[in-house]
Amino acid sequence: DIQMTQSPSSLSASVGDRVTITCRASQSISSYLNWYQQKPGKAPNVVIYAASNLQSGVPSRFSGSGSGTDFTLTISSLQPEDFATYYCQQTYSTPRTFGQGTKVEIK
């Protein structure tokens, strides 16, 4: 099974900060990497798919990069509505594993 490791597990940031979250796969997954945002009590929403593609309706301050085993999600200027937990997920093979999540909190 492919293991997905996110870092950090949590971070504190201020509105306007640039935030970067990393995700590492235990083996190459090409670009089959998605990022989800989840707010408390709600279902996740995809923000980035196939490593670098912005999901329709998602603000352009979100971006993704990487291929192979190392990936990043960047929020260029953190907004109040971005405080949430973010998960990476590989869809290269089954089981379609998720990372453990990164909680973005208000500093």
Next chain:
Amino acid sequence: EVQLVESGGGLVQPGGSLRLSCAASGFTFSGYWMSWVRQAPGKGLEWVATINQDGSGKYYVDSVKGRFTISRDNAKNSLYLQMNSLRAEDTAVYYCARDGRSLTGNPFDYWGQGTLVTVSS
């Protein structure tokens, strides 16, 4: 508008069974793979199972193999998860999610609101 609505969750004793349903609308259900994802209280997301368009291909996380069965009825635009021999560690919110048109590479682009399954005596 794409909608996924889960039902069937509740309180069940260890060793018991439960069947979850997910009613889909707003898209051609038979054209998509579908998946179940769960989230234990205060924990992260865990993929549970995936089924292909005609139901001939099914995939499961190791921890539910032999206990859970994913199925679908394309005529009713519905996805199911039959859960048997339930354990305390199966306690979670269960989400159905729309997968893609193939096994590889697609995000889960639509999710239901989730249904809570609690396994406790």
